[in-house]
Amino acid sequence: MLGRTYDSQVCSMARALELVGERWSLLIVRDALFAGVTRFGDFQHNLGIATNVLTSRLDAFVALGIMERREVAGQPRQADYVLTDKGRDLGPAMVALTHWGDRWAAPDEPPIVYLHRGCGGTVHVETVCETHGVIPPAEVGVRPGPGMPAEYLVNRRPHRG
Structure with missing residues (x-):
């Protein structure tokens, strides 16, 4: 069972979960x-989350650096929590997770649909090969990247994605 941190995992997904993987x-x-x-x-109102957990x-x-806290002018005890570029970059992952949930966890039709604010067109996230364009997720494999420590590669079987 995984603990609260994933120190033994040399994986950007595990590192991301350390930052945003809490419920x-x-x-x-x-x-x-x-x-x-x-x-x-x-x-707090929208989510029904306990104030201590939200804090x-x-x-x-x-x-x-996922959000920044901005004091509201004229209201010293009030602040806005605004996403940074780092936080906004979670958007495609969230759309993809929602589409997965629509397919495998929604009892009926999708409860929300993502739209392009510019034209109103439906937004989708797809796996795209730089050579062949859109491909099925089952055709995605992995290989060690430039950030993989050399000592991690010793005596490891390749992951077949």
Whole structure:
């Protein structure tokens, strides 16, 4: 069973899960990214999350550079929590996770549809080969990348994705 950190995993997915893999994290980012929520009270109301948990997650997001805390002018005890570029870059992963949920976890039709704000067209995330274009996920494999430590490759079987 995996613990709270994935120190033994040399994998960007594991590292990402350390940052945003907690139960409430992606829901907070979802509300910020797609619903424009920025206020503590609005996150708390929309999600029904305990205030201590929300405080912890927002503080962590600020410390990690996923959000920034902006004081509201004229309201010294009020702040907005705004996604940074790092936080907004979670968008495609969230769309992909939602589409997976629509297929495998939604009881009926998709409860929401992602749209291009510019034209209203439906948005999808696909696996794309730089040579062949869109390919099925089952055709995606892996190989060690430039960030893979050499000592990790010794006595390891290649992962077949």
